Amino acid sequence: MSALFEPYTLRSLTVPNRIWMAPMCQYSAEVFGPNAGVAHDWHLAHYGARAAGGTGLILVEATAVSPEGRISPADLGIWNDRQAEALSRVASFLESQGTVPGIQLAHAGRKASTDRPWRGGGALVTGPEAWQPVAPSASAYAESHAVPTALTTDQIKEVVGRFADAARRALAAGFKVVEIHGAHGYLIGEFLSPHSNHRTDEYGGSFENRTRFALEVVDAVRAVWPEELPLFFRVSATDWLTENEEDERTGWTGEDTVLLARELRAHGVDLLDVSTGGLAPGARIPVAPGYQVPFAERVRTETGLPVAAVGLITDPVQAEKIVAEGMADAVLLGRELLRDPSFALHAARELGGEVRVPDPYGWAI
Numbered sequence: 441m442s443a444l445f446e447p448y449t450l451r452s453l454t455v456p457n458r459i460w461m462a463p464m465c466q467y468s469a470e471v472f473g474p475n476a477g478v479a480h481d482w483h484l485a486h487y488g489a490r491a492a493g494g495t496g497l498i499l500v501e502a503t504a505v506s507p508e509g510r511i512s513p514a515d516l517g518i519w520n521d522r523q524a525e526a527l528s529r530v531a532s533f534l535e536s537q538g539t540v541p542g543i544q545l546a547h548a549g550r551k552a553s554t555d556r557p558w559r560g561g562g563a564l565v566t567g568p569e570a571w572q573p574v575a576p577s578a579s580a581y582a583e584s585h586a587v588p589t590a591l592t593t594d595q596i597k598e599v600v601g602r603f604a605d606a607a608r609r610a611l612a613a614g615f616k617v618v619e620i621h622g623a624h625g626y627l628i629g630e631f632l633s634p635h636s637n638h639r640t641d642e643y644g645g646s647f648e649n650r651t652r653f654a655l656e657v658v659d660a661v662r663a664v665w666p667e668e669l670p671l672f673f674r675v676s677a678t679d680w681l682t683e684n685e686e687d688e689r690t691g692w693t694g695e696d697t698v699l700l701a702r703e704l705r706a707h708g709v710d711l712l713d714v715s716t717g718g719l720a721p722g723a724r725i726p727v728a729p730g731y732q733v734p735f736a737e738r739v740r741t742e743t744g745l746p747v748a749a750v751g752l753i754t755d756p757v758q759a760e761k762i763v764a765e766g767m768a769d770a771v772l773l774g775r776e777l778l779r780d781p782s783f784a785l786h787a788a789r790e791l792g793g794e795v796r797v798p799d800p801y802g803w804a805i
């Protein structure tokens with residue numbers, strides 16, 4: 441059998457194959473009024489198509505734990521029950537198709553209050569859709585962005601509670617996996633990296649202090665998330681920022697990620713979703729097919745924590761090699777699943793694997 445189509449079990453949950461969908465924002469929720477942040481028919485059709493195409497697990501896009509935690513005004517939210525109820529339609533349909541429904545819980549930090557990508561994606565500093573971002577320190581992501589307000593320790597505790605509340609709602613909505621978004625320069629990643637975290641209290645300075653917020657979020661979510669269901673964490677394994685001549689780190693590194701992975705495993709995280717970058721706009725990233733896979737492989741080899749690899753994985757043979765050779769336990773596809781919702785079906789035909797498809801699609805096998 442193709443390694444890509446072997447089931448994979450975490451805790452009591454078994455995913456039917458190793459082709460998973462990475463969280464990708466749709467920036468398509470309502471902006472104002474009682475339906476702000478609420479999923480609608482677009483989200484059901486979008487995720488439903490990938491489930492019908494045989495994807496083993498789908499992680500619904502970065503879903504904000506609070507209004508100020510959105511990336512854009514059109515982001516999904518899960519800070520109230522109306523939002524959770526709408527998301528339950530998505531979770532229910534995915535599960536009905538044999539796909540494991542997952543969701544990513546997120547807070548954008550200093551990268552919040554930006555426009556939709558197709559409108560330029562620039563910072564919203566003024567106007568009815570803008571709001572004041574928050575961050576570990578009063579340091580802007582870029583010159584065009586607003587300087588964020590540095591969170592107080594009490595506010596940090598409040599955000600931790602927001603993640604726990606979001607996890608409770610995700611469970612009630614029917615999701616079987618939650619992923620904490622600690623990557624791409626958003627709030628948790630901003631605490632991790634010395635490039636963006638300039639605090640001098642217990643949340644800044646040393647590695648232990650900079651990882652404190654991430655671990656507090658993990659503990660709070662794990663406390664409300666059922667023991668039998670898995671918890672994921674997404675990390676940027678490197679900021680792609682170079683070291684200076686004095687060998688002082690200017691950003692988060694692969695070595696840091698290995699150390700964090702050991703801590704996350706001890707705190708109840710079941711799988712690390714390994715991405716990179718996003719913290720600084722000027723970082724030079726050597727983008728190429730599978731360019732992030734070595735970071736995932738290193739974590740898996742050095743810590744034993746299961747990992748999913750992501751980043752320019754576009755070909756069934758490439759994906760099969762990653763899993764078969766033990767570089768990762770699963771592959772997370774992003775843009776390739778936007779191009780081809782039935783990637784899993786096509787991969788099964790090419791590799792000789794077996795994949796479930798809806799009865800009306802049986803002619804395609």
